[in-house]
Each structure stands twice: as structure tokens, then as C-alpha cells.
Amino acid sequence: MSDTKGRTMYVILLGPPGAGKGTQAVQTAERTGLLHLSTGDMFRENLRNGTELGNLAKTYMDAGELVPDDVTIGMLLERIGRDDARAGCLFDGFPRTVEQARALDEALTAQGQEIAVTVLIDVSNEEITRRLGGRVSCATCGSVFHQVFNPPDASKPCCDVIKLIQRDDDKPEAIANRLQVYADQTEPLVAYYTAADKLSTVNGEQSPEAVGQDLLSALEAVSN
């Protein structure tokens, strides 16, 4: 997929924790061929591999705080510099601060590129609290389920060693904190991308299929 000027597409998925960004990002990446880049997944992978970066990130993640900008920006810019990112990227969970957004803009501008569109998946605080309360994930493969809305299917195991856990950052105290962090640090990005005329909003309280369809339409509107 390329933008209206025929360049590589860089797309951002924005929205509060629990808006469904991860699920939508995986499906949209499959449909469009864009590379799915989730900074949360990168931190968790580092943690599983016991790297210094993973251990540093863990203290922030467990508390529902953001990992410091310099660490996150460094990791992301290194990642988008690799060959497989040249066909375009779908950013999920990045940027989360205006400083991160500026760093990404600068890096893309230096390569003669720019963000094609930022899609906001809009969901109310009440709905987010309801959703995150029941979220569980598999400690082995990272698949995410919901005890009520999307329970694991015993006939279709997610991996060989299923181990369902509640992420520390999905526990009630951390959820409240993550929503506050979103409001304080990430929501200003709505104004940032609106000012750049790069924001498209989809209603995140529809069925996942309808959200996915709207998301695809938003991407098609800026592609050639």
C-alpha cells in the first residue's frame, strides 16, 4: 500500500488502552501488507528475553506508566531503520507523547517520508474500564483474550503451552493510572495530528468487524 504521492505508507493507530488497537493492527497489517509495529510488544519481547531494555521497561509497564521517551524513541527509530520497514508500517501504541510524535516526524522527514494518516479508535472511559477489567493474555505467545467478550477457545489453542495470566498493567489500580496517563500525555496527540490535518476518527464501540472496515476505509482514503 502506498500513499497518494506513491510513497511508503506510515500509519498510526491511536486510542486509549483497551480500544482494540492491537487486534485491529494485526488484522489491518495482514490486509494491507504494512508491517505491524507495537512498542508494547517490543518491550514485552525484551522482557521475555531478559534484556536490559526489558527489565528497565518492566518497572514502568507494571505501574501503568510510560517508558521514558529517550528509551522508547531510540528503540522505535532503530526498528524503522531496518529493511523490512521500508514497505510501510502500522504503528500501534507509538507515539504516546508529543515528543515521540515529533521525533517520528523528524525521522520520516529526513527520509523524504511522512505520516499518511493517524486513525483514532474512539472509545469512552466507561467502556474501556469494562473491557480492560476482564482482559487476560497468554504468557507464552502473547495472545490476548477477554473473559467475557472473547474467551479462549479450548478447541483452538493459541499455542502449545497455554498459560493465561492477567497482565500487571491490567490490574484495577494500574488501569486507572493508564487512563490518567493517556489523558495527560497521549490525548494531546489528537490536537497534534488534527493541526497537521492527519487525523481520522473511527467509532471504536462498534463490532470489531465494523471498526476494522472503517479503519480500512480511512487508509484507502489516503492511498492511491
Ligand code: AMP
Ligand atoms: P501496550 O501493549 O501498547 O498497552 O503497552 C504496554 C506498556 O508498554 C505501556 O503501558 C507502557 O508502559 C509501555 N509502552 C508501550 N508503548 C509505549 C510508548 N510509545 N511510550 C512509552 N511507553 C510505552
